[in-house]
Amino acid sequence: GENVEQHPSTLSVQEGDSAVIKCTYSDSASNYFPWYKQELGKRPQLIIDIRSNVGEKKDQRIAVTLNKTAKHFSLHITETQPEDSAVYFCAGNTGKLIFGQGTTLQVKP
Amino acid sequence: DTEVTQTPKHLVMGMTNKKSLKCEQHMGHRAMYWYKQKAKKPPELMFVYSYEKLSINESVPSRFSPECPNSSLLNLHLHALQPEDSALYLCASSQDSTSYEQYFGPGTRLTVT
Helix, strand or coil, X not given: CCCEEEECCEEEXXXXXXXXXXXXXXXCCCCEEEEEEECCCCCCEEEEXXXXXXXXXXXXXXXXXXXXXXXXXXXXXXXCCHHHCXXXXXXXXXCCEXXXXXXXXXXXX | CCCEEEECCEEEECCCCEEEEEEEECCCCXXXXXXXXXXCCCCEEEEEEXXXXXXXXXXXXXXXXXXXXXXXXXXXXXXXXXXXXXXXXXXXXXXXXXXXXXXXXXXXXXXXX
């Protein structure tokens, strides 16, 4: 079955810096890769996603890139702000979402 | 309405109690999901309903019993739970089971004493 690995597990950046979170997946049949943001005590919120026929997708300060050959995808957050502090989960999908273990992002003011 | 709602927000129950968690969506979605989430861990899939029929049961113990009364509602009946079942229970929905965008409810924080 699908396995998704996510790195790093924690990430601390200064406000205004960029943050990058990377995930690798095992099943080449995976064709949809969402990213969820979960603030403390709140629901996971879908922030961006990418399908396997696209290499990059951008939405304001966040972007996701996908390398199908290498089976990895990454979340890029530019000009980070304190409100970006949260746990971020990547996921692959082969009929059901398979989540990575999460990255706790701390943005220091 | 673009939200998934869940009740109650918090629930404390003893190991001999019977309780139910409720989930509702009015987005016309035909797939609904139950997940369990422990602190600082990713959500773990428990059940999937597609067009009101149970399509996936991730080998969940029988003390958890899902029910989908109609296309907008999803229940999770709890009976004889163990302390290790304490967790955040999340409901999610998507347009259908082949549409991968899932939207989560706020969850029910369950404590089993």
